[in-house]
Amino acid sequence: MYSLPNSEKKNKNSIREHLARLVIDGALKQDEVLPNELALAKGFGVSRTMVRDVLRSLEEKGLIERKTNVGTRIRSIRSWNLLDTELLEWSSGILTQSRFLLSLMELRLIIEPQAACLAAIRANDIDLQLIRESFSRMWDSEVGTSKVTLNTEADIEFHKAIIKASGNLFLSQIGGAIQAALHHTIYLSNKANIDPAASLECHRRVLTSIENRNTEGAYMGMCCVLENTISDLGLQVNGVILSDFKCSANG
Amino acid sequence: MYSLPNSEKKNKNSIREHLARLVIDGALKQDEVLPNELALAKGFGVSRTMVRDVLRSLEEKGLIERKTNVGTRIRSIRSWNLLDTELLEWSSGILTQSRFLLSLMELRLIIEPQAACLAAIRANDIDLQLIRESFSRMWDSEVGTSKVTLNTEADIEFHKAIIKASGNLFLSQIGGAIQAALHHTIYLSNKANIDPAASLECHRRVLTSIENRNTEGAYMGMCCVLENTISDLGLQVNGVILSDFKCSANG
DNA sequence: TGGTGAGTATTAGTATGACAAATGAAATTG
DNA sequence: CAATTTCATTTGTCATACTAATACTCACCA
Numbered sequence: 036m037y038s039l040p041n042s043e044k045k046n047k048n049s050i051r052e053h054l055a056r057l058v059i060d061g062a063l064k065q066d067e068v069l070p071n072e073l074a075l076a077k078g079f080g081v082s083r084t085m086v087r088d089v090l091r092s093l094e095e096k097g098l099i100e101r102k103t104n105v106g107t108r109i110r111s112i113r114s115w116n117l118l119d120t121e122l123l124e125w126s127s128g129i130l131t132q133s134r135f136l137l138s139l140m141e142l143r144l145i146i147e148p149q150a151a152c153l154a155a156i157r158a159n160d161i162d163l164q165l166i167r168e169s170f171s172r173m174w175d176s177e178v179g180t181s182k183v184t185l186n187t188e189a190d191i192e193f194h195k196a197i198i199k200a201s202g203n204l205f206l207s208q209i210g211g212a213i214q215a216a217l218h219h220t221i222y223l224s225n226k227a228n229i230d231p232a233a234s235l236e237c238h239r240r241v242l243t244s245i246e247n248r249n250t251e252g253a254y255m256g257m258c259c260v261l262e263n264t265i266s267d268l269g270l271q272v273n274g275v276i277l278s279d280f281k282c283s284a285n286g
Numbered sequence: 287m288y289s290l291p292n293s294e295k296k297n298k299n300s301i302r303e304h305l306a307r308l309v310i311d312g313a314l315k316q317d318e319v320l321p322n323e324l325a326l327a328k329g330f331g332v333s334r335t336m337v338r339d340v341l342r343s344l345e346e347k348g349l350i351e352r353k354t355n356v357g358t359r360i361r362s363i364r365s366w367n368l369l370d371t372e373l374l375e376w377s378s379g380i381l382t383q384s385r386f387l388l389s390l391m392e393l394r395l396i397i398e399p400q401a402a403c404l405a406a407i408r409a410n411d412i413d414l415q416l417i418r419e420s421f422s423r424m425w426d427s428e429v430g431t432s433k434v435t436l437n438t439e440a441d442i443e444f445h446k447a448i449i450k451a452s453g454n455l456f457l458s459q460i461g462g463a464i465q466a467a468l469h470h471t472i473y474l475s476n477k478a479n480i481d482p483a484a485s486l487e488c489h490r491r492v493l494t495s496i497e498n499r500n501t502e503g504a505y506m507g508m509c510c511v512l513e514n515t516i517s518d519l520g521l522q523v524n525g526v527i528l529s530d531f532k533c534s535a536n537g
Numbered sequence: 538t539g540g541t542g543a544g545t546a547t548t549a550g551t552a553t554g555a556c557a558a559a560t561g562a563a564a565t566t567g
Numbered sequence: 568c569a570a571t572t573t574c575a576t577t578t579g580t581c582a583t584a585c586t587a588a589t590a591c592t593c594a595c596c597a
Contacts, residue, residue, distance in 0.1 A: 095346035204389040
Protein backbone atom coordinates (compact mmCIF):
# COMPACT_ATOMS: atom_id res chain seq x y z
CA MET A 36 0.00 0.00 0.00
CA TYR A 37 2.76 2.42 0.88
CA SER A 38 4.85 1.74 -2.16
CA LEU A 39 4.56 2.47 -5.82
CA PRO A 40 3.78 -0.13 -8.48
CA ASN A 41 6.97 -1.09 -10.27
CA SER A 42 5.69 0.39 -13.48
CA GLU A 43 5.80 3.88 -12.06
CA LYS A 44 8.90 5.95 -11.70
CA LYS A 45 9.33 7.06 -8.15
CA ASN A 46 9.36 10.81 -8.45
CA LYS A 47 7.70 13.30 -6.18
CA ASN A 48 4.55 13.75 -8.20
CA SER A 49 3.76 10.09 -8.52
CA ILE A 50 4.13 9.59 -4.78
CA ARG A 51 1.99 12.62 -4.11
CA GLU A 52 -0.72 11.41 -6.41
CA HIS A 53 -0.52 7.89 -5.05
CA LEU A 54 -1.02 8.97 -1.46
CA ALA A 55 -3.66 11.52 -2.40
CA ARG A 56 -5.67 8.89 -4.22
CA LEU A 57 -5.50 6.53 -1.26
CA VAL A 58 -7.18 9.25 0.74
CA ILE A 59 -9.64 10.43 -1.88
CA ASP A 60 -10.76 6.99 -2.92
CA GLY A 61 -11.28 6.03 0.69
CA ALA A 62 -8.62 3.35 1.06
CA LEU A 63 -7.40 5.48 3.94
CA LYS A 64 -10.29 6.52 6.11
CA GLN A 65 -10.80 9.58 8.24
CA ASP A 66 -8.69 9.71 11.42
CA GLU A 67 -6.53 6.85 10.26
CA VAL A 68 -2.82 7.51 10.80
CA LEU A 69 -0.12 6.81 8.26
CA PRO A 70 3.13 5.04 9.09
CA ASN A 71 5.79 7.41 10.32
CA GLU A 72 7.87 9.35 7.85
CA LEU A 73 10.86 7.05 8.00
CA ALA A 74 8.76 4.00 7.26
CA LEU A 75 7.07 5.78 4.37
CA ALA A 76 10.44 6.82 3.01
CA LYS A 77 11.61 3.23 3.09
CA GLY A 78 8.40 2.01 1.51
CA PHE A 79 8.63 4.39 -1.40
CA GLY A 80 12.38 4.06 -1.65
CA VAL A 81 13.09 7.75 -1.24
CA SER A 82 14.53 9.98 1.41
CA ARG A 83 12.61 11.28 4.38
CA THR A 84 13.14 14.76 2.98
CA MET A 85 11.05 13.95 -0.03
CA VAL A 86 8.37 12.25 1.98
CA ARG A 87 8.12 15.33 4.14
CA ASP A 88 7.85 17.50 1.07
CA VAL A 89 5.04 15.34 -0.24
CA LEU A 90 3.22 15.37 3.09
CA ARG A 91 3.63 19.13 3.25
CA SER A 92 1.80 19.43 -0.02
CA LEU A 93 -1.01 17.11 1.01
CA GLU A 94 -1.30 18.96 4.30
CA GLU A 95 -1.70 22.24 2.43
CA LYS A 96 -4.51 20.66 0.43
CA GLY A 97 -6.25 19.77 3.66
CA LEU A 98 -6.04 16.01 3.15
CA ILE A 99 -3.88 15.30 6.19
CA GLU A 100 -2.82 16.77 9.47
CA ARG A 101 0.52 16.26 11.19
CA LYS A 102 1.38 16.39 14.84
CA THR A 103 4.43 15.52 16.83
CA ASN A 104 4.33 12.09 18.41
CA VAL A 105 0.98 11.40 16.79
CA GLY A 106 1.87 11.16 13.17
CA THR A 107 0.05 11.91 9.98
CA ARG A 108 -3.70 11.65 10.28
CA ILE A 109 -6.31 11.68 7.52
CA ARG A 110 -8.66 14.62 7.82
CA SER A 111 -12.38 14.74 7.16
CA ILE A 112 -13.55 15.50 3.64
CA ARG A 113 -14.93 18.77 4.97
CA SER A 114 -11.37 19.94 5.44
CA TRP A 115 -10.26 19.03 1.96
CA ASN A 116 -9.49 21.89 -0.33
CA LEU A 117 -11.91 20.63 -2.94
CA LEU A 118 -11.34 23.51 -5.28
CA ASP A 119 -7.68 22.68 -5.63
CA THR A 120 -6.96 21.86 -9.24
CA GLU A 121 -4.75 18.87 -8.61
CA LEU A 122 -7.11 17.48 -6.05
CA LEU A 123 -9.96 17.59 -8.52
CA GLU A 124 -7.87 15.87 -11.15
CA TRP A 125 -7.19 13.09 -8.71
CA SER A 126 -10.88 12.93 -7.83
CA SER A 127 -12.10 11.55 -11.11
CA GLY A 128 -12.93 8.32 -9.37
CA ILE A 129 -15.02 9.82 -6.63
CA LEU A 130 -16.80 12.05 -9.12
CA THR A 131 -18.99 9.14 -10.06
CA GLN A 132 -20.42 9.25 -6.57
CA SER A 133 -23.62 11.11 -6.93
CA ARG A 134 -23.29 13.33 -3.88
CA PHE A 135 -20.06 14.73 -5.17
CA LEU A 136 -21.32 15.18 -8.69
CA LEU A 137 -24.52 16.73 -7.44
CA SER A 138 -22.66 19.27 -5.33
CA LEU A 139 -20.58 20.10 -8.31
CA MET A 140 -23.47 20.61 -10.68
CA GLU A 141 -25.22 22.72 -8.08
CA LEU A 142 -22.12 24.86 -7.86
CA ARG A 143 -22.04 25.26 -11.62
CA LEU A 144 -25.72 26.13 -11.67
CA ILE A 145 -25.13 28.82 -9.09
CA ILE A 146 -21.94 30.24 -10.55
CA GLU A 147 -22.02 29.98 -14.29
CA PRO A 148 -25.23 31.78 -15.26
CA GLN A 149 -24.13 34.72 -13.13
CA ALA A 150 -20.67 34.56 -14.64
CA ALA A 151 -22.18 34.68 -18.12
CA CYS A 152 -24.26 37.64 -17.04
CA LEU A 153 -21.22 39.49 -15.75
CA ALA A 154 -19.32 38.55 -18.88
CA ALA A 155 -22.02 40.21 -20.96
CA ILE A 156 -21.22 43.41 -19.13
CA ARG A 157 -17.46 43.27 -18.85
CA ALA A 158 -16.00 41.11 -21.60
CA ASN A 159 -13.35 42.98 -23.55
CA ASP A 160 -12.26 42.26 -27.11
CA ILE A 161 -9.73 39.67 -26.08
CA ASP A 162 -12.26 37.87 -23.90
CA LEU A 163 -14.82 37.91 -26.70
CA GLN A 164 -12.37 36.53 -29.19
CA LEU A 165 -11.45 33.71 -26.84
CA ILE A 166 -15.08 32.80 -26.33
CA ARG A 167 -15.84 32.99 -30.04
CA GLU A 168 -12.83 30.97 -30.98
CA SER A 169 -13.52 28.17 -28.54
CA PHE A 170 -17.13 28.06 -29.65
CA SER A 171 -16.10 27.65 -33.27
CA ARG A 172 -13.89 24.72 -32.36
CA MET A 173 -16.65 23.10 -30.41
CA TRP A 174 -18.10 20.75 -32.94
CA ASP A 175 -16.71 18.53 -35.62
CA SER A 176 -19.06 17.75 -38.47
CA GLU A 177 -18.31 14.47 -40.11
CA VAL A 178 -17.97 14.94 -43.85
CA GLY A 179 -20.77 13.64 -45.95
CA THR A 180 -23.11 13.12 -43.02
CA SER A 181 -25.18 15.37 -40.82
CA LYS A 182 -23.67 13.86 -37.69
CA VAL A 183 -22.15 16.30 -35.24
CA THR A 184 -19.85 15.44 -32.36
CA LEU A 185 -18.85 17.79 -29.60
CA ASN A 186 -15.27 18.65 -28.87
CA THR A 187 -14.78 18.34 -25.14
CA GLU A 188 -11.64 20.43 -24.88
CA ALA A 189 -13.20 23.34 -26.72
CA ASP A 190 -16.28 23.05 -24.55
CA ILE A 191 -14.14 23.41 -21.45
CA GLU A 192 -12.32 26.35 -22.99
CA PHE A 193 -15.65 27.99 -23.69
CA HIS A 194 -16.79 27.78 -20.09
CA LYS A 195 -13.42 28.88 -18.77
CA ALA A 196 -13.31 31.84 -21.11
CA ILE A 197 -16.69 33.04 -19.91
CA ILE A 198 -15.74 32.77 -16.27
CA LYS A 199 -12.55 34.63 -16.99
CA ALA A 200 -14.51 37.32 -18.82
CA SER A 201 -16.67 37.82 -15.75
CA GLY A 202 -13.78 39.84 -14.38
CA ASN A 203 -14.35 38.55 -10.87
CA LEU A 204 -11.19 37.42 -9.13
CA PHE A 205 -12.90 34.79 -7.04
CA LEU A 206 -14.99 33.34 -9.81
CA SER A 207 -11.83 32.92 -11.84
CA GLN A 208 -10.49 30.85 -8.97
CA ILE A 209 -13.48 28.62 -9.01
CA GLY A 210 -13.36 28.52 -12.77
CA GLY A 211 -9.86 27.19 -12.79
CA ALA A 212 -10.84 24.64 -10.22
CA ILE A 213 -13.91 23.26 -11.87
CA GLN A 214 -12.07 22.78 -15.11
CA ALA A 215 -10.99 19.30 -14.16
CA ALA A 216 -14.46 18.54 -12.97
CA LEU A 217 -15.96 19.88 -16.16
CA HIS A 218 -13.72 17.56 -18.03
CA HIS A 219 -15.28 14.65 -16.27
CA THR A 220 -18.89 15.74 -16.37
CA ILE A 221 -18.66 16.76 -19.99
CA TYR A 222 -17.15 13.41 -20.75
CA LEU A 223 -19.99 11.60 -19.01
CA SER A 224 -22.52 13.90 -20.58
CA ASN A 225 -21.14 13.46 -24.07
CA LYS A 226 -21.11 9.74 -23.72
CA ALA A 227 -24.81 9.78 -23.02
CA ASN A 228 -25.41 12.64 -25.33
CA ILE A 229 -28.62 12.31 -27.21
CA ASP A 230 -28.79 15.55 -29.06
CA PRO A 231 -25.59 17.58 -29.38
CA ALA A 232 -27.40 20.03 -31.63
CA ALA A 233 -29.60 21.28 -28.80
CA SER A 234 -26.62 21.82 -26.53
CA LEU A 235 -24.80 23.58 -29.30
CA GLU A 236 -27.73 25.87 -29.85
CA CYS A 237 -27.69 26.92 -26.19
CA HIS A 238 -24.00 27.60 -26.36
CA ARG A 239 -24.56 29.77 -29.38
CA ARG A 240 -27.21 31.72 -27.54
CA VAL A 241 -24.76 32.41 -24.74
CA LEU A 242 -22.15 33.61 -27.20
CA THR A 243 -24.39 35.95 -29.14
CA SER A 244 -25.94 37.32 -25.96
CA ILE A 245 -22.53 38.20 -24.57
CA GLU A 246 -21.59 39.78 -27.88
CA ASN A 247 -24.76 41.87 -27.77
CA ARG A 248 -24.25 42.80 -24.13
CA ASN A 249 -27.51 41.07 -23.34
CA THR A 250 -27.17 40.06 -19.71
CA GLU A 251 -30.45 38.22 -19.37
CA GLY A 252 -29.88 36.32 -22.57
CA ALA A 253 -26.46 35.24 -21.39
CA TYR A 254 -27.90 34.12 -18.08
CA MET A 255 -30.72 32.22 -19.74
CA GLY A 256 -28.49 30.63 -22.32
CA MET A 257 -26.14 29.35 -19.69
CA CYS A 258 -29.02 27.94 -17.67
CA CYS A 259 -30.10 26.13 -20.80
CA VAL A 260 -26.63 24.70 -21.35
CA LEU A 261 -26.44 23.45 -17.79
CA GLU A 262 -29.93 22.03 -17.80
CA ASN A 263 -29.01 20.05 -20.85
CA THR A 264 -25.94 18.72 -19.16
CA ILE A 265 -27.87 17.86 -16.03
CA SER A 266 -30.56 16.01 -17.89
CA ASP A 267 -27.95 14.16 -19.92
CA LEU A 268 -26.31 13.08 -16.68
CA GLY A 269 -29.65 11.93 -15.36
CA LEU A 270 -29.26 14.06 -12.25
CA GLN A 271 -31.96 15.57 -10.11
CA VAL A 272 -30.93 19.02 -8.95
CA ASN A 273 -33.42 20.77 -6.74
CA GLY A 274 -33.43 23.93 -4.74
CA VAL A 275 -31.22 26.23 -6.74
CA ILE A 276 -33.21 29.30 -7.59
CA LEU A 277 -32.74 30.50 -11.13
CA SER A 278 -34.04 33.79 -12.36
CA ASP A 279 -37.67 33.76 -13.30
CA PHE A 280 -37.16 33.96 -17.02
CA LYS A 281 -35.31 30.69 -16.94
CA CYS A 282 -38.30 28.71 -18.10
CA SER A 283 -38.56 30.51 -21.38
CA ALA A 284 -34.97 29.55 -21.99
CA ASN A 285 -35.83 25.94 -22.38
CA GLY A 286 -38.80 26.49 -24.59
CA MET B 287 13.26 43.17 3.59
CA TYR B 288 14.20 39.53 3.84
CA SER B 289 14.47 39.44 7.60
CA LEU B 290 12.05 39.62 10.47
CA PRO B 291 11.65 42.63 12.73
CA ASN B 292 13.43 41.99 16.00
CA SER B 293 10.17 41.99 17.88
CA GLU B 294 9.01 38.82 16.17
CA LYS B 295 10.15 35.38 17.08
CA LYS B 296 11.55 33.62 14.07
CA ASN B 297 9.35 30.60 13.73
CA LYS B 298 8.00 29.09 10.56
CA ASN B 299 4.64 30.80 10.65
CA SER B 300 5.97 34.28 11.13
CA ILE B 301 8.35 33.85 8.21
CA ARG B 302 5.59 32.44 6.09
CA GLU B 303 3.29 35.31 6.88
CA HIS B 304 6.04 37.87 6.41
CA LEU B 305 6.90 36.65 2.92
CA ALA B 306 3.26 36.19 1.99
CA ARG B 307 2.47 39.75 2.98
CA LEU B 308 5.35 41.08 0.92
CA VAL B 309 3.71 39.46 -2.09
CA ILE B 310 0.11 40.29 -1.24
CA ASP B 311 0.76 43.90 -0.36
CA GLY B 312 2.72 44.38 -3.54
CA ALA B 313 6.17 45.01 -2.09
CA LEU B 314 7.24 42.12 -4.28
CA LYS B 315 5.81 42.50 -7.75
CA GLN B 316 4.82 39.93 -10.29
CA ASP B 317 7.75 38.13 -12.00
CA GLU B 318 10.21 39.48 -9.47
CA VAL B 319 12.58 36.80 -8.20
CA LEU B 320 13.54 36.30 -4.58
CA PRO B 321 17.10 35.82 -3.38
CA ASN B 322 18.18 32.21 -3.47
CA GLU B 323 17.27 29.90 -0.65
CA LEU B 324 20.60 30.10 1.10
CA ALA B 325 20.51 33.88 1.16
CA LEU B 326 16.96 33.83 2.50
CA ALA B 327 17.98 31.35 5.18
CA LYS B 328 20.79 33.66 6.27
CA GLY B 329 18.53 36.67 6.23
CA PHE B 330 15.91 35.07 8.41
CA GLY B 331 18.49 33.32 10.56
CA VAL B 332 17.12 29.85 9.95
CA SER B 333 18.18 26.79 8.03
CA ARG B 334 17.65 26.27 4.34
CA THR B 335 15.40 23.36 5.29
CA MET B 336 12.93 25.70 6.89
CA VAL B 337 13.09 28.23 4.11
CA ARG B 338 12.30 25.48 1.65
CA ASP B 339 9.37 24.37 3.77
CA VAL B 340 8.02 27.90 3.85
CA LEU B 341 8.47 28.33 0.11
CA ARG B 342 6.74 25.01 -0.47
CA SER B 343 3.74 26.30 1.39
CA LEU B 344 3.64 29.58 -0.51
CA GLU B 345 4.06 27.70 -3.75
CA GLU B 346 1.05 25.56 -2.90
CA LYS B 347 -0.95 28.72 -2.32
CA GLY B 348 -0.03 29.87 -5.81
CA LEU B 349 1.93 32.90 -4.66
CA ILE B 350 5.28 31.80 -6.06
CA GLU B 351 6.81 29.46 -8.56
CA ARG B 352 10.17 27.76 -8.27
CA LYS B 353 12.47 26.57 -10.99
CA THR B 354 15.98 25.23 -11.03
CA ASN B 355 18.59 27.80 -11.89
CA VAL B 356 15.93 30.50 -12.07
CA GLY B 357 14.88 30.84 -8.50
CA THR B 358 11.66 31.76 -6.80
CA ARG B 359 9.45 33.99 -8.89
CA ILE B 360 6.32 35.86 -7.82
CA ARG B 361 3.26 34.71 -9.72
CA SER B 362 0.39 36.80 -11.02
CA ILE B 363 -2.57 37.40 -8.73
CA ARG B 364 -4.62 35.25 -11.09
CA SER B 365 -2.68 32.25 -9.89
CA TRP B 366 -3.16 32.98 -6.22
CA ASN B 367 -5.36 30.60 -4.36
CA LEU B 368 -7.58 33.41 -3.15
CA LEU B 369 -9.96 31.13 -1.33
CA ASP B 370 -7.23 29.85 0.93
CA THR B 371 -8.10 30.75 4.51
CA GLU B 372 -4.65 31.84 5.56
CA LEU B 373 -4.18 33.85 2.40
CA LEU B 374 -7.39 35.74 3.08
CA GLU B 375 -6.34 36.43 6.63
CA TRP B 376 -3.14 37.95 5.37
CA SER B 377 -5.08 39.95 2.80
CA SER B 378 -6.79 42.28 5.21
CA GLY B 379 -4.69 45.12 3.86
CA ILE B 380 -5.57 44.59 0.23
CA LEU B 381 -9.24 44.16 1.08
CA THR B 382 -9.58 47.89 1.29
CA GLN B 383 -8.83 48.03 -2.40
CA SER B 384 -12.17 48.33 -4.03
CA ARG B 385 -11.61 45.83 -6.84
CA PHE B 386 -10.89 43.12 -4.35
CA LEU B 387 -13.77 44.02 -2.09
CA LEU B 388 -16.13 44.32 -5.03
CA SER B 389 -15.21 40.87 -6.31
CA LEU B 390 -15.80 39.53 -2.85
CA MET B 391 -19.20 41.08 -2.40
CA GLU B 392 -20.20 39.89 -5.83
CA LEU B 393 -19.22 36.40 -4.82
CA ARG B 394 -21.28 36.65 -1.66
CA LEU B 395 -24.24 37.97 -3.63
CA ILE B 396 -24.01 35.00 -5.96
CA ILE B 397 -23.40 32.34 -3.34
CA GLU B 398 -25.22 33.24 -0.16
CA PRO B 399 -28.83 33.66 -1.27
CA GLN B 400 -28.62 30.30 -3.00
CA ALA B 401 -27.01 28.78 0.05
CA ALA B 402 -29.84 30.10 2.20
CA CYS B 403 -32.30 28.61 -0.22
CA LEU B 404 -30.64 25.21 -0.10
CA ALA B 405 -30.45 25.48 3.67
CA ALA B 406 -34.21 25.94 3.78
CA ILE B 407 -34.50 22.57 2.11
CA ARG B 408 -31.78 20.59 3.81
CA ALA B 409 -31.03 22.04 7.22
CA ASN B 410 -31.29 19.39 9.91
CA ASP B 411 -31.97 20.01 13.60
CA ILE B 412 -28.34 20.59 14.44
CA ASP B 413 -27.94 23.06 11.61
CA LEU B 414 -31.08 24.88 12.66
CA GLN B 415 -29.97 25.12 16.24
CA LEU B 416 -26.63 26.52 15.20
CA ILE B 417 -28.28 29.16 13.05
CA ARG B 418 -30.78 30.05 15.76
CA GLU B 419 -28.15 30.22 18.44
CA SER B 420 -25.83 32.48 16.47
CA PHE B 421 -28.74 34.73 15.60
CA SER B 422 -29.68 35.11 19.24
CA ARG B 423 -26.14 36.16 20.08
CA MET B 424 -26.08 38.66 17.30
CA TRP B 425 -27.06 41.80 19.10
CA ASP B 426 -26.25 43.32 22.43
CA SER B 427 -28.86 45.70 23.74
CA GLU B 428 -27.43 48.28 26.06
CA VAL B 429 -29.37 48.32 29.26
CA GLY B 430 -31.63 51.28 29.78
CA THR B 431 -31.37 52.49 26.22
CA SER B 432 -32.84 51.39 22.93
CA LYS B 433 -29.39 51.31 21.36
CA VAL B 434 -28.49 48.06 19.68
CA THR B 435 -25.02 47.03 18.58
CA LEU B 436 -24.22 44.09 16.38
CA ASN B 437 -21.96 41.29 17.46
CA THR B 438 -19.55 40.67 14.61
CA GLU B 439 -18.48 37.20 15.65
CA ALA B 440 -22.04 35.97 15.92
CA ASP B 441 -22.83 37.52 12.57
CA ILE B 442 -20.03 35.54 10.99
CA GLU B 443 -21.22 32.38 12.70
CA PHE B 444 -24.69 32.97 11.33
CA HIS B 445 -23.49 33.16 7.75
CA LYS B 446 -21.18 30.20 8.16
CA ALA B 447 -23.91 28.10 9.69
CA ILE B 448 -26.20 28.75 6.77
CA ILE B 449 -23.58 27.87 4.23
CA LYS B 450 -22.84 24.70 6.14
CA ALA B 451 -26.54 23.88 6.25
CA SER B 452 -26.70 24.15 2.48
CA GLY B 453 -25.18 20.68 2.46
CA ASN B 454 -23.12 21.46 -0.61
CA LEU B 455 -19.50 20.37 -0.31
CA PHE B 456 -18.16 23.10 -2.52
CA LEU B 457 -20.14 25.90 -0.97
CA SER B 458 -18.81 24.85 2.41
CA GLN B 459 -15.34 25.29 0.99
CA ILE B 460 -16.08 28.77 -0.13
CA GLY B 461 -17.84 29.45 3.13
CA GLY B 462 -14.78 28.57 5.14
CA ALA B 463 -12.74 30.75 2.90
CA ILE B 464 -14.85 33.86 2.97
CA GLN B 465 -15.03 33.77 6.72
CA ALA B 466 -11.90 35.84 7.04
CA ALA B 467 -13.18 38.18 4.42
CA LEU B 468 -16.54 38.43 6.11
CA HIS B 469 -14.74 39.41 9.23
CA HIS B 470 -13.30 42.37 7.45
CA THR B 471 -16.36 43.46 5.52
CA ILE B 472 -18.62 43.10 8.50
CA TYR B 473 -16.18 45.13 10.50
CA LEU B 474 -16.19 47.90 7.91
CA SER B 475 -19.91 47.67 7.54
CA ASN B 476 -20.55 47.81 11.26
CA LYS B 477 -18.30 50.80 11.61
CA ALA B 478 -20.42 52.69 9.14
CA ASN B 479 -23.60 51.10 10.29
CA ILE B 480 -26.46 53.48 10.35
CA ASP B 481 -29.32 51.22 11.23
CA PRO B 482 -28.49 47.87 12.81
CA ALA B 483 -32.17 47.23 13.36
CA ALA B 484 -32.88 46.96 9.64
CA SER B 485 -30.05 44.52 9.15
CA LEU B 486 -31.21 42.53 12.12
CA GLU B 487 -34.70 42.33 10.70
CA CYS B 488 -33.39 40.84 7.46
CA HIS B 489 -31.38 38.30 9.38
CA ARG B 490 -34.49 37.33 11.28
CA ARG B 491 -36.37 36.85 8.04
CA VAL B 492 -33.66 34.48 6.83
CA LEU B 493 -33.87 32.49 10.03
CA THR B 494 -37.63 32.12 10.13
CA SER B 495 -37.78 31.32 6.43
CA ILE B 496 -35.28 28.51 6.86
CA GLU B 497 -37.21 27.26 9.87
CA ASN B 498 -40.41 27.25 7.81
CA ARG B 499 -38.71 25.60 4.85
CA ASN B 500 -39.53 28.65 2.81
CA THR B 501 -36.90 28.67 0.07
CA GLU B 502 -37.89 31.90 -1.59
CA GLY B 503 -38.09 33.71 1.71
CA ALA B 504 -34.65 32.54 2.68
CA TYR B 505 -33.29 33.65 -0.68
CA MET B 506 -34.97 37.03 -0.40
CA GLY B 507 -33.94 37.56 3.17
CA MET B 508 -30.33 36.90 2.38
CA CYS B 509 -30.44 39.28 -0.57
CA CYS B 510 -31.76 41.87 1.82
CA VAL B 511 -28.96 41.25 4.29
CA LEU B 512 -26.33 41.58 1.60
CA GLU B 513 -27.88 44.65 0.06
CA ASN B 514 -27.75 46.28 3.44
CA THR B 515 -24.11 45.41 3.80
CA ILE B 516 -23.32 46.65 0.34
CA SER B 517 -25.02 49.95 0.84
CA ASP B 518 -23.33 50.37 4.20
CA LEU B 519 -19.99 49.83 2.51
CA GLY B 520 -20.90 52.40 -0.12
CA LEU B 521 -20.24 49.94 -2.90
CA GLN B 522 -21.80 49.83 -6.33
CA VAL B 523 -22.44 46.24 -7.39
CA ASN B 524 -23.91 45.82 -10.82
CA GLY B 525 -24.65 42.94 -13.07
CA VAL B 526 -25.45 40.17 -10.65
CA ILE B 527 -28.89 38.90 -11.42
CA LEU B 528 -30.93 38.15 -8.36
CA SER B 529 -34.26 36.48 -8.57
CA ASP B 530 -37.01 38.73 -9.73
CA PHE B 531 -38.72 39.00 -6.40
CA LYS B 532 -35.61 40.52 -4.89
CA CYS B 533 -36.96 44.04 -5.05
CA SER B 534 -39.83 43.30 -2.80
CA ALA B 535 -37.33 42.12 -0.26
CA ASN B 536 -35.99 45.58 0.28
CA GLY B 537 -39.19 47.49 -0.15
C1' DT C 538 -7.93 2.47 44.97
C1' DG C 539 -7.41 6.22 42.31
C1' DG C 540 -5.10 9.94 40.87
C1' DT C 541 -0.55 12.42 40.10
C1' DG C 542 3.57 13.34 38.27
C1' DA C 543 8.17 12.23 36.64
C1' DG C 544 10.24 9.81 33.13
C1' DT C 545 10.45 7.38 28.66
C1' DA C 546 9.69 6.43 24.00
C1' DT C 547 7.91 7.89 19.71
C1' DT C 548 7.23 11.10 16.13
C1' DA C 549 7.44 15.23 13.67
C1' DG C 550 10.46 19.50 13.29
C1' DT C 551 14.97 21.73 12.41
C1' DA C 552 19.81 21.97 11.18
C1' DT C 553 23.89 20.88 8.40
C1' DG C 554 26.58 19.50 4.67
C1' DA C 555 27.09 17.14 0.55
C1' DC C 556 25.82 15.95 -3.97
C1' DA C 557 22.46 15.51 -8.17
C1' DA C 558 19.80 17.53 -11.74
C1' DA C 559 18.16 21.14 -14.36
C1' DT C 560 18.91 25.12 -17.01
C1' DG C 561 20.25 29.72 -18.53
C1' DA C 562 24.24 31.98 -20.21
C1' DA C 563 28.77 32.22 -21.83
C1' DA C 564 32.51 30.13 -24.40
C1' DT C 565 33.82 27.23 -28.20
C1' DT C 566 33.81 25.26 -32.58
C1' DG C 567 32.34 24.04 -37.25
C1' DC D 568 26.81 33.04 -37.91
C1' DA D 569 24.79 28.93 -35.98
C1' DA D 570 25.07 24.96 -33.50
C1' DT D 571 27.16 22.82 -29.62
C1' DT D 572 29.71 22.36 -25.51
C1' DT D 573 31.04 23.90 -21.19
C1' DC D 574 30.28 26.22 -17.03
C1' DA D 575 28.02 28.42 -13.21
C1' DT D 576 23.99 29.00 -10.59
C1' DT D 577 19.96 27.47 -8.30
C1' DT D 578 16.68 24.31 -6.86
C1' DG D 579 16.06 19.25 -5.83
C1' DT D 580 17.37 15.15 -3.19
C1' DC D 581 19.82 12.61 0.22
C1' DA D 582 21.89 11.09 4.76
C1' DT D 583 22.53 12.00 9.42
C1' DA D 584 22.22 14.09 13.68
C1' DC D 585 19.89 16.51 16.92
C1' DT D 586 15.63 19.17 19.03
C1' DA D 587 10.97 19.68 20.58
C1' DA D 588 6.61 18.21 21.51
C1' DT D 589 3.59 14.84 23.46
C1' DA D 590 1.16 10.38 24.29
C1' DC D 591 2.03 6.67 27.30
C1' DT D 592 3.87 4.06 31.23
C1' DC D 593 4.58 3.15 35.69
C1' DA D 594 6.13 4.04 40.11
C1' DC D 595 4.73 6.76 43.88
C1' DC D 596 1.67 8.92 47.06
C1' DA D 597 -2.75 10.42 49.37
